[in-house]
Amino acid sequence: AQSVTQLDSQVPVFEEAPVELRCNYSSSVSVYLFWYVQYPNQGLQLLLKYLSGSTLVKGINGFEAEFNKSQTSFHLRKPSVHISDTAEYFCAVRENNAGNMLTFGGGTRLMVKP
Amino acid sequence: DGGITQSPKYLFRKEGQNVTLSCEQNLNHDAMYWYRQDPGQGLRLIYYSQIVNDFQKGDIAEGYSVSREKKESFPLTVTSAQKNPTAFYLCASSEPGTQYFGPGTRLTVL
Numbered sequence: 001a002q003s004v005t006q007l008d009s010q011v012p013v014f015e016e017a018p019v020e021l022r023c024n025y026s027s028s029v030s031v032y033l034f035w036y037v038q039y040p041n042q043g044l045q046l047l048l049k050y051l052s053g054s055t056l057v058k059g060i061n062g063f064e065a066e067f068n069k070s071q072t073s074f075h076l077r078k079p080s081v082h083i084s085d086t087a088e089y090f091c092a093v094r095e096n097n098a099g100n101m102l103t104f105g106g107g108t109r110l111m112v113k114p
Numbered sequence: 115d116g117g118i119t120q121s122p123k124y125l126f127r128k129e130g131q132n133v134t135l136s137c138e139q140n141l142n143h144d145a146m147y148w149y150r151q152d153p154g155q156g157l158r159l160i161y162y163s164q165i166v167n168d169f170q171k172g173d174i175a176e177g178y179s180v181s182r183e184k185k186e187s188f189p190l191t192v193t194s195a196q197k198n199p200t201a202f203y204l205c206a207s208s209e210p211g212t213q214y215f216g217p218g219t220r221l222t223v224l
Binding site for chain 1: 120154156159202204206211212213215217218220
C-alpha cells in the first residue's frame, strides 16, 4: 500500500527567502504526484502535478517541484516567498492502478514572516 | 463559470440530529468524493462515487451516508451515529487523473 510523508509539519521562513517543502512517498508501482495549497477556511487548490514527461514541473504562483524516482521524492520549491504564500500545503500521490484515488500527506504549514 | 460548490459554508448541528451537506459540480466530471479534515491533519476519504447511482465507502464511512442520483450532485448526510462530527468537510470531483476541490463546509456540533 502506498503512503505519503511530509517530513515537516511547519516551516517558518522570512519573506523573499527560498523555501523547500519535502514530500516522500512509498509505492510498489508507478505513481502520479500532486501538490495542493489550502488557505484558511478554504478548499484545496491544485498547485502543480506530475503525470509524465519532464521531472521538473512548474506550477502556479511561482512554485515548482521535481520528481525524483530513485529517492521517491517530490519536493516543492519557491525561490522567493511572499507573505501571501502563508498556507497549508499538501502532497498527494495516485498509483497508476488506482483510478483517480489519491493518498494525501499530513500537510506542511508554511509561515512566511516579514 | 465552471466549478464545484458546497453549501452551506458553516453548519451547526445539535447532538442527535442528521444534517446534509450539499456538493454540486458543473464540470461534467464522472467521479466525486467526500473528505473529512480535522485541525492540523490531512484529508481522510469518507465516500466516493465513480458514476451515477453507484458509490463506495472510503476509509471512515461509519456514521455517514451519500447518494448519487444525478451526475452533478453528491450530497453527504452526517447521521447521529457519527460520534465526533465536528470537522471541515471537502467535496471533490475528478477528470481522468486529477481531483479538484470545492470550498468546504465547516460543521460544528453544539
